[in-house]
Amino acid sequence: MANRRCIQTLTHQLYKSKLYTNPSSSLHHLRTLSQIPNLPLKPLQSHLQYVLSNPNFNYPLTNFTTHRHYSSDSHNNSDESEEDDSEFDENEDDDDEMEMRSSGKKEYSPEEKESEAADIGYKVIGQLERSDRVFKDYEPVFAVIQIGSHQFKVSNGDCIYTEKLKFCEVNDKIILNKVLMLGSKTQTMIGRPVLPEAAVHTVVEEHALDAKVIIFKKKRRKNYRRTKGHRQELTKLRITDIQGIEKPEMPAPTKKVEKTAVAA
C-alpha cells in the first residue's frame, strides 16, 4: 500500500507539474517512476510508455483523473482493479428518476411514463369534466373489466371501488381498455382474452381511505403481542358508458334471451 501511495503522490506531482512547469522536469519524474523496482506498475506501464515516447505533452487533460480514497468510501471488490485504470468522470445523474429517492416519491416527469403506468392498471386518462352530459340512464349492457388484478362485471351507472389509481385526480374521465367480455340482452361478445375495440368510460368520483382495520398478532404464553392499524387507499369510479357493442334502442320489457357467442 505504501508503494501504491508513493506512486499516487508521484503521479499527483506529475500531473500538477505537467500543467505548470516545463517538460524537462516532468520527463525526469516519469523516468524515476519507471525505474522504481518491485512495483505493480503493469496497468500504468503502458500509459507511462506512451507518455515517455510521446514528445508533445499536450495531453488531453481529462485523461488523468486521480482518485482520492476516503475512509467513508463504499468498498466494492471491483475497486482494486478500477483505481488505476479509470479515466472517466462518473456522471450518473438521470435527473428525471433519481431526484426524490430520499423522500420515496418518484417523479414521473415524462408523460409517457404516466401512460405506461396507466397501461399496467389498464386505464387511460381523459380530460377533466366541464358540463359534459356524461351521466346517462341505465342501458341493459354489461362489460367485464379488469383493473390491476381485479375483475368486475359492470354496467352503466355502477360504482366500483378499486385500489388507488395513481395518476388521476377527482373528476377525471378515465377509459378502461382491458375489457374481457361484453354483453347485452341479445348479444354476448367474449374476448380472447381481451376485446380489442371495446372501451368503458368512467369518471373518478373520489379518492378516499377505507375504514381502519386493526392487525393484531399474538402468540400465547410467549409474551408477544403486536397491534397495527391499516387504512387502504381506494378510488371510486362511476361507470358512464360502455362502447363496443350494439345497444338495444327500445328498453323493451320482453325477456326472451337469445345468446349468440361471437368470438372477437
Add this chain to the structure above:
Amino acid sequence: MSQRGVWQLQKLIVSYCNWGGSSRGVRAFMESELPSFKEANPQLEVVTELNRGQHPYLKGLYKNKNERVVSVMNMTPEEVQLCATRLRNSLGRKVVKLKTRHVTKHPSVQGTWTTSTQI
C-alpha cells in the same frame, strides 16, 4: 370528490393558534400552500379561524351535512396539505368498512341465473 360532477366538500375551516407550537405547521401551510390550494379549488369555501390555546384542526363540511374533523397537531406543512387534499377528495360518507366493492342497482342484464336457466 364529486358525485356525478358535483363537488361534495362545501367548506373547509382551518383552525389554528398563533402562539402554540403545535400550530407551527399549520401556520406555515397557511402562508405557503393555502393560497394555491384555494385557487385550485374555486368551488370550495376556505375559512381560517384563530383559536388561541387550542390545538389546530381542519374541519370539512360536506353536502350531506356531515362534518369531518382532522387534527393537524404537530404536522409539517406538507402533511397538512395532504390532509386537506384528502378531505377534498372524499365524499362525506361515514367511514365504515365496505360491504362490496361493486355498487349497482341493476345486477343482471341477461337475467339472473337459476338452476333452470337454459343456454
